[in-house]
Amino acid sequence: MDPFEQALKFIQAGRLDEARIYFEELLKQDPENEDILYNLGMLYTELGRPDSAVPLLNKCIEISPENANAHVALGFAYMNLGDLKNAKECTLEALRIAPDNPFALKNLGGISGKERDYQSAFYYLKKSHEINPQDPQTVYGLAFAYKSLNDLESADKHFKELLDMPAPETIKELARAGLGEIAFKTLKSSGPRMDVVFYMISALKMFKDKPQKKVQDISFEIALLGRQGFEINDPNKKFRLKTLPGEFTALQLVSIMYIGFQQIDPSLDLGMDFTDEYNLALKMVESGISQ
Numbered sequence: 349m350d351p352f353e354q355a356l357k358f359i360q361a362g363r364l365d366e367a368r369i370y371f372e373e374l375l376k377q378d379p380e381n382e383d384i385l386y387n388l389g390m391l392y393t394e395l396g397r398p399d400s401a402v403p404l405l406n407k408c409i410e411i412s413p414e415n416a417n418a419h420v421a422l423g424f425a426y427m428n429l430g431d432l433k434n435a436k437e438c439t440l441e442a443l444r445i446a447p448d449n450p451f452a453l454k455n456l457g458g459i460s461g462k463e464r465d466y467q468s469a470f471y472y473l474k475k476s477h478e479i480n481p482q483d484p485q486t487v488y489g490l491a492f493a494y495k496s497l498n499d500l501e502s503a504d505k506h507f508k509e510l511l512d513m514p515a516p517e518t519i520k521e522l523a524r525a526g527l528g529e530i531a532f533k534t535l536k537s538s539g540p541r542m543d544v545v546f547y548m549i550s551a552l553k554m555f556k557d558k559p560q561k562k563v564q565d566i567s568f569e570i571a572l573l574g575r576q577g578f579e580i581n582d583p584n585k586k587f588r589l590k591t592l593p594g595e596f597t598a599l600q601l602v603s604i605m606y607i608g609f610q611q612i613d614p615s616l617d618l619g620m621d622f623t624d625e626y627n628l629a630l631k632m633v634e635s636g637i638s639q
Contacts, residue, residue, distance in 0.1 A: 355387070364395055382411045382418070390421050392535035398428040408596035416446035435452075435459055457489050466496040466630055484515030488523060500530050511577075524577035525619065531580045532620050540624040547603035548622070555607060566591045567608030570601045578602060 355370035372389040378384060385408035392401035405422040409415060423438030436459050442452040457473035460466070470493040476486045491506035503526065510523040555563050569591050578598035585595040596604075606622050607629075 352384070359387070359391070367391055368395060375447045380411060382408045382415065385411070385442055386415070386418050386421060389418075389425065393421070393425045393428055393525065396428075400423040400427040402429075414445055414451065416449050417443045420449060420452045420455060423452075423459075427455065427459060432459055432462060448475075448479055450476045450483065450486070453479070454483065454486045454489060455494065457486075461489065461493065462498070466493055469493045470497060482513070484510055484513050484519050487513065487515075488519050488526075491523065491526060494532065495526060500533060504530050521575060524575070528574075528578060528580070529619065531578075534581065540628060544603050544622060544625040545632070547600050548607050548625055549633055551604040551607035552629060552633050553610060554604075560611070562591070563608050563611055567605050567612060570605040571609070573601070574605070587617065 389404035419442035425472035426435035451478035460469035494503035
């Protein structure tokens with residue numbers, strides 16, 4: 349196997365640093381080779397070195413101005429540098445050359461999302477998804493765009509679709525977080541939830557005489573469990589904790605965790621706003637109504 353093929357094999361196997369070493373050596377031997385420039389530029393971006401990627405990809409484009417993928421890669425490098433203006437220009441140029449390039453469409457959707465132009469983000473991501481429906485990042489981006497446009501039903505569908513795909517765990521965690529936000533919005537749509545209030549009252553009483561370390565252990569265990577996704581509208585008691593006896597629904601656990609973190613650090617953003625329920629629970633406990 350020649351060195352170029354071996355480097356590509358390393359990329360397919362996720363051994364990016366080894367692929368980088370091969371391509372760096374190949375570039376010394378053939379500094380005008382557009383394939384080497386392109387692949388090494390992409391690798392630098394993936395390895396967190398987009399500043400090193402930009403000159404290589406620019407050189408690749410000088411050699412082959414109509415290489416749409418090189419323009420996409422350069423735009424992606426600029427995105428990682430936080431330079432949205434150049435990122436957008438490069439990605440639009442890629443689409444001029446290849447209007448149906450799914451990666452250009454996906455990246456332009458991502459850029460539009462960063463600019464908070466969710467209508468444009470939706471347009472580009474929808475087109476990308478129609479062409480390349482099995483790309484996890486596209487599915488996540490489209491779900492996020494739907495959520496930002498308040499189409500929660502479509503967002504829920506695509507987040508769940510992503511969880512059934514062979515996707516990186518980091519993206520699946522983002523999808524679970526998205527589903528949690530949707531479930532929370534649905535939960536709160538009719539005002540304060542009294543079931544949450546009563547779960548919180550129980551948690552306040554339970555934590556009252558517990559040492560801070562125990563409160564932390566329980567709260568952190570729930571938070572860790574929640575990374576796998578809580579279906580807070582599911583009424584079934586199907587969760588167990590090492591730090592607390594009994595079986596719990598997802599909503600019970602979220603309520604207990606909320607109380608725990610109010611005692612540990614009230615400034616933490618838990619991604620949910622149970623302020624009304626918490627204040628009502630406190631008032632009921634303090635007034636003795638809950639006894």
